[in-house]
Amino acid sequence: MRTKRTKNYLPRVRDEELQDLLTDFGALLIRGPKWCSKTTSAERLASSAIYLNDPDHLEEYEEIASQQVSLFLEGEKPHLIDE
Numbered sequence: 150m151r152t153k154r155t156k157n158y159l160p161r162v163r164d165e166e167l168q169d170l171l172t173d174f175g176a177l178l179i180r181g182p183k184w185c186s187k188t189t190s191a192e193r194l195a196s197s198a199i200y201l202n203d204p205d206h207l208e209e210y211e212e213i214a215s216q217q218v219s220l221f222l223e224g225e226k227p228h229l230i231d232e
Contacts, residue, residue: 161190167179171194188231191231194229196226199221199229201232202231
């Protein structure tokens, strides 16, 4: 998945580790301080994504969360769910 942010991406030390972990496990939680490239690194691995903080879809996401949370998992794998 190529986005504007990943176009000029500089490889990080963790990229290979994340790829290996993604091969072994069905899901990854990437934690760290704000602005340390968590989302950008994840976008490089993802085939699809949903951005829960997207203000254009906030009402839609709130409705989905109250009705059928599993809809957030739809999309090509690996699927990025970004808060």
